[in-house]
Amino acid sequence: MSLMEVEVERQSNPVDMIEFVAANNDWSFERSGEDEIAMTVEGKWTDYHVSFSWMEEFEALHIACAFDVKVPEPRVNEVIKLLSCINGQVLMGHFDLWRQEDIVIFRQSLLLSGGAEPTNRQVEVLLSNALDTCEAYYQAFQFVVWSGLDANRAMEAVLFETVGEA
Numbered sequence: 001m002s003l004m005e006v007e008v009e010r011q012s013n014p015v016d017m018i019e020f021v022a023a024n025n026d027w028s029f030e031r032s033g034e035d036e037i038a039m040t041v042e043g044k045w046t047d048y049h050v051s052f053s054w055m056e057e058f059e060a061l062h063i064a065c066a067f068d069v070k071v072p073e074p075r076v077n078e079v080i081k082l083l084s085c086i087n088g089q090v091l092m093g094h095f096d097l098w099r100q101e102d103i104v105i106f107r108q109s110l111l112l113s114g115g116a117e118p119t120n121r122q123v124e125v126l127l128s129n130a131l132d133t134c135e136a137y138y139q140a141f142q143f144v145v146w147s148g149l150d151a152n153r154a155m156e157a158v159l160f161e162t163v164g165e166a
Helices: 014-024 073-087 120-146 151-159
Strands: 029-033 036-042 047-055 060-070 094-098 103-111
Touching: 014 029, 014 036, 014 047, 014 060, 014 120, 047 120, 060 120, 073 094, 073 120, 073 151, 103 120, 120 151
Parallel strands: none
Antiparallel strands: 029 036, 036 047, 047 060, 060 103, 094 103
């Protein structure tokens, strides 16, 4: 018997916890199925389309956070370079280029193996990390896609830190 063959009965669907947290925070959401919930969250730079999915097979709660930056074909290679630069700095989660729609998404999973249930705090941190990471790098994607900057210059532009006060 492999380790993956151990059956554990789960108390509830982890997406139920997401719905509970969303309702308690007055976030508008849509429960598109038993294992998925979607919401739109307003950020500083853009609105983020967030989807949580329960992946029973992997016992993982997956978050995908997309934003409206349509990547035109001529900029795909530079966006891929940018993804590599950014993902090398991101501790949790990663960015992908979703080729079906040519948009950038941030993805992360919370493993809940053995019947573990997510806590309110875990859900909030999962969402907060996704949004904070998207906010931190959104402009870099804009610079590459719309301003034509290369990945390295875009990273320099968004990681520029000011010192002191004007």
